[in-house]
Amino acid sequence: MSNPIEANPGATTAPAPSDFIRDIVAQHVVEKKYPRIHTRFPPEPNGYLHIGHAKSICLNFGIAREFGGTCNLRMDDTNPAKEDVEYVDSITADVNWLIGGWADHCLGLTPAKAPFYASDYFDHIYEFAVALIKKGKAFVCDMTPDQTDEYRRLGKPSPFRDRSVTENLDLFTRMKNGEFPDGAKILRAKIIVDSPNIWLRDPLLYRIKHTDHHHTGSKWCIYPMYDFAHCLSDYIEGITHSICTLEFEVHRPLYDWILENLDLPRALPKQYEFARLSLGYTIMSKRKLMQLVDENLVTGWDDPRMPTISGIRRRGVRPEALRNFAYNIGITKYNGITDVSVLEFAIREDLNKRALRRLAVLRPIKVVITNFAEGKIEELDATNSPEDETAGKRKVPFSRELYIERDDFAEVPPPKFFRLKPGGEVRLKYAYIIKCEEVVKDTSGNITELRCTADLDSKTGGATSARKVKGTIHWVSAPHAVDAEVRLYDRLFTEAEPEKDGRDFKSVLNPKSLEVITAKCEPSLKDAKPTERYQFERMAYFALDLDSQPGKLVFNRTITLKDAWAKESQKK
RNA sequence: UGCCCGAUGGUGUAACGGUAGCACAGCAGACUCUGAAUCUGUUUGUCAUGGUUCAAAUCCAUGUCGGGCAACCA
Numbered sequence: 001m002s003n004p005i006e007a008n009p010g011a012t013t014a015p016a017p018s019d020f021i022r023d024i025v026a027q028h029v030v031e032k033k034y035p036r037i038h039t040r041f042p043p044e045p046n047g048y049l050h051i052g053h054a055k056s057i058c059l060n061f062g063i064a065r066e067f068g069g070t071c072n073l074r075m076d077d078t079n080p081a082k083e084d085v086e087y088v089d090s091i092t093a094d095v096n097w098l099i100g101g102w103a104d105h106c107l108g109l110t111p112a113k114a115p116f117y118a119s120d121y122f123d124h125i126y127e128f129a130v131a132l133i134k135k136g137k138a139f140v141c142d143m144t145p146d147q148t149d150e151y152r153r154l155g156k157p158s159p160f161r162d163r164s165v166t167e168n169l170d171l172f173t174r175m176k177n178g179e180f181p182d183g184a185k186i187l188r189a190k191i192i193v194d195s196p197n198i199w200l201r202d203p204l205l206y207r208i209k210h211t212d213h214h215h216t217g218s219k220w221c222i223y224p225m226y227d228f229a230h231c232l233s234d235y236i237e238g239i240t241h242s243i244c245t246l247e248f249e250v251h252r253p254l255y256d257w258i259l260e261n262l263d264l265p266r267a268l269p270k271q272y273e274f275a276r277l278s279l280g281y282t283i284m285s286k287r288k289l290m291q292l293v294d295e296n297l298v299t300g301w302d303d304p305r306m307p308t309i310s311g312i313r314r315r316g317v318r319p320e321a322l323r324n325f326a327y328n329i330g331i332t333k334y335n336g337i338t339d340v341s342v343l344e345f346a347i348r349e350d351l352n353k354r355a356l357r358r359l360a361v362l363r364p365i366k367v368v369i370t371n372f373a374e375g376k377i378e379e380l381d382a383t384n385s386p387e388d389e390t391a392g393k394r395k396v397p398f399s400r401e402l403y404i405e406r407d408d409f410a411e412v413p414p415p416k417f418f419r420l421k422p423g424g425e426v427r428l429k430y431a432y433i434i435k436c437e438e439v440v441k442d443t444s445g446n447i448t449e450l451r452c453t454a455d456l457d458s459k460t461g462g463a464t465s466a467r468k469v470k471g472t473i474h475w476v477s478a479p480h481a482v483d484a485e486v487r488l489y490d491r492l493f494t495e496a497e498p499e500k501d502g503r504d505f506k507s508v509l510n511p512k513s514l515e516v517i518t519a520k521c522e523p524s525l526k527d528a529k530p531t532e533r534y535q536f537e538r539m540a541y542f543a544l545d546l547d548s549q550p551g552k553l554v555f556n557r558t559i560t561l562k563d564a565w566a567k568e569s570q571k572k
Numbered sequence: 573u574g575c576c577c578g579a580u581g582g583u584g585u586a587a588c589g590g591u592a593g594c595a596c597a598g599c600a601g602a603c604u605c606u607g608a609a610u611c612u613g614u615u616u617g618u619c620a621u622g623g624u625u626c627a628a629a630u631c632c633a634u635g636u637c638g639g640g641c642a643a644c645c646a
Contacts, residue, residue: 018586019585023588042646043646044645044646046645046646076646078645078646079645079646081645082645082646144644145643145644148644149642149643149644152642153642182644183644186644195575196574196575196576197574197575197576197641197642198574198575198641198642199641199642201642204643204644206644207644208644209644223644225644225645225646226645226646227646230646246576246577246578246639246640247639247640247641247646248640248641248646249576249577249640249641250575250576250577250640250641250642251641252576273577275578275639280583328584328585328595328596329584329585329595330584330585330586330595331585332578332584332585333577333578334577334578334579334584334585334638334639335577335578335638335639335640336583336584336585337583337584338583338584338596339582339583339584339596339597341583341596341597342583342584342595342596342597344596345595345596345597346596348608348609349609352608352609353609357606383605386606386608386609387609416607418607419607427605428605429605429606430605431605433605460605465605469605470607471605471607472604472605472606472607473605473606474606535606535608537606537608538606538607538608539606561606561607561608561609562607562608562609563607563608564607564608565607566607567607568607
């Protein structure tokens with residue numbers, strides 16, 4: 001199934017994806033409402049980006065791409081207490097990775113090739129605040145946070161609401177100059193004290209915070225609130241469509257009020273809201289993800305089990321898969337929970353096309369081919385990718401002693417088991433058909449070795465190569481096998497809805513979300529590259545982890561192959 | 573409680589007054605030197621009740637259920 005977005009990379013007109021936001025944008029294009037379409041992705045640098053942000057990135061950059069517009073990456077950094085350059089850097093890297101080769105040409109950048117920062121507009125925003133004061137539309141309020149809360153809840157006017165413009169101007173200047181401690185005063189808009197919409201009840205515009213900022217240093221001790229900074233940052237950057245998630249819906253009247261009361265000359269941006277992503281077996285809150293990191297429940301923000309973009313990337317998922325996933329789930333205002341299988345499908349679909357096939361035995365059991373000469377080595381042809389002819393072939397060594405997967409042998413085979421069993425035949429992929437003649441066990445009854453004979457005419461090109469045997473299994477020549485640490489990742493939670501009915505998400509952590517084993521790999525895997533993706537045939541897709549060292553391979557299991565046998569064998 | 577938003581198969585989405593379609597998942601089968609991929613077939617749906625209309629998932633009203641907001645966070 002091809003994705004029209006991917007299939008039409010140069011498109012500047014609206015292609016297939018259709019949702020209510022794109023419909024609006026398309027209509028604006030028809031009406032020539034704006035000289036060009038300009039969106040933005042505005043994360044707060046207070047944590048790592050996750051797959052929910054990926055949905056938003058694909059939406060915002062996707063729209064810019066489809067309509068020949070621009071999308072700005074902007075740090076929404078108005079709260080220095082929670083923000084840090086570590087997050088600025090990770091966000092920048094994650095966005096560039098996700099849109100690289102797809103929408104990076106739509107990326108709006110400051111001259112220094114750095115992302116935009118709301119904090120770069122603090123001077124400008126400050127002037128807008130002054131303008132509002134001068135128009136009698138904002139005032140400095142001396143109430144405590146608790147009082148302010150109570151008055152707003154009750155719809156009562158602040159006793160400081162009617163201060164003169166002169167006094168407000170003076171007070172606001174002195175706020176800026178650092179004459180008051182944190183919380184002593186606050187700048188408020190003068191709108192409607194008892195509006196049914198809380199956000200119109202004389203909302204807070206500027207607070208005092210004697211805190212250094214990661215980007216502006218010690219220049220400011222007052223910082224604009226989200227509602228004030230966001231719409232103005234959008235305006236300053238010439239944003240046309242300011243797309244955010246549903247919880248900001250009730251803020252929209254305030255977004256509009258601020259812009260409309262400032263006598264701004266250019267076309268005003270408009271805010272549109274869509275439903276954030278909820279994914280099964282996943283939590284999405286930045287705060288809770290940080291908890292997993294802080295409490296060492298995972299190894300870091302980029303732990304491959306994390307739903308962060310960096311975690312997903314480290315796991316081996318490619319950006320194409322994430323983009324296709326974002327495309328497939330659509331954009332609406334309905335708060336649903338997307339089944340993880342949709343994500344898993346997108347990952348497999350992408351990897352099936354791109355991954356090189358390799359033979360590796362995860363849980364080995366030794367096999368001796370008794371009629372194969374000791375010391376003899378054959379080099380067999382193996383196909384690198386059945387999905388891509390151009391990927392070519394490689395040689396795989398075959399010898400008398402091999403490893404096969406423990407699960408590919410059953411002493412007492414269940415119904416419909418067509419792998420190796422006593423007296424039974426199976427094909428070794430790219431090699432011979434073998435027959436199990438003897439099962440060797442140790443004193444405690446554990447199987448230690450399988451002694452088999454091979455049909456020496458049955459390999460590719462041989463006289464009996466066309467013989468049909470039901471099963472084909474993978475294998476690795478024992479003397480040639482290369483050991484690799486393999487990290488088998490599984491979902492982080494055991495429940496599709498970790499926080500259902502208010503339960504603590506930490507109570508449903510999956511104890512088996514990571515299993516580390518040593519696998520036996522075919523020798524060509526010694527040269528595995530971090531940019532490459534591999535399918536260990538019949539098992540799963542893998543990618544080299546950044547912990548890999550020149551003599552020490554470490555693979556992450558990105559995702560298993562679909563396993564119809566697992567399903568079949570569980571029936572009755 | 574007030575205000576705002578939403579509701580289409582198991583899940584996510586399309587249909588913009590005129591045949592309820594797609595994807596994932598499921599099931600059944602074909603094919604297979606990957607029990608993968610691919611291919612074929614297939615089960616399941618318009619929250620409820622009224623109204624408008626020749627015709628309603630779509631428009632209107634009421635109700636039900638779900639979500640959001642009520643931080644000197646974003």
